[in-house]
Amino acid sequence: MTQKEKRENAMSLFVEQSFSKQKIAKFCGVSVQTISAWAEEDDWDSVRMDTLRVEKNMKMRIYKLIDHSLQVFEQEIENQKNEGKLKHLDKGQIDGLSKLLAGIKAKELSFSESVKLLTEFMEYVNTQDNHLAKELIPFIDGFISALRAK
Incomplete structure (x- = not known):
């Protein structure tokens, strides 16, 4: 090395x-x-603090996006129930949810x-x-x- x-x-x-x-x-x-x-x-101490701050901010933004997507899906489902026209999520919505879940679970070593x-x-x-x-x-x-x- x-x-x-x-x-x-x-x-x-x-x-x-x-x-x-x-x-x-x-x-x-x-x-x-x-x-x-x-x-x-x-200046490793500053680099560590900056890295932690960026990671925390990124995670919070991702969780907000996930929460927003779930609220949209839930609202769509509720509207469908109210109209008596409940239907499955489309392929794009399911793929989006799958990717969000994979993003949460995935952790690169x-x-x-x-x-x-x-x-x-x-x-x-x-x-x-x-x-x-x-x-x-x-x-x-x-x-x-x-x-x-x-």
Whole structure:
């Protein structure tokens, strides 16, 4: 892993997973001082706050759109009941609802989430078999590098 990749990975772990600087340093193979310097130079705290604010705002907007769509469908159904002409939703409406539901359920495994999961796995393996954990490190590093390249 290059120094640039380590720095990008470190920031991603800090911003997206709220890893401590000590844990990031251990994972990236650099000193805590290096992590602290990178964090200060790139203003990781502000990036984390901005990211959280944007994500929260986006989620709220999406939930409002979903709520609006559901209200429209419910109103249409109520109007049909009142007119005595209840009918099925059309294919477009059903597709729209399906996509909204899929959007809610779908969760792409981000790079930092992958690293967090692998870190937890490695900590578990280390408690069970330290030798095996050491043997797995090059494979985990290679896998993480491949993820980062995507």
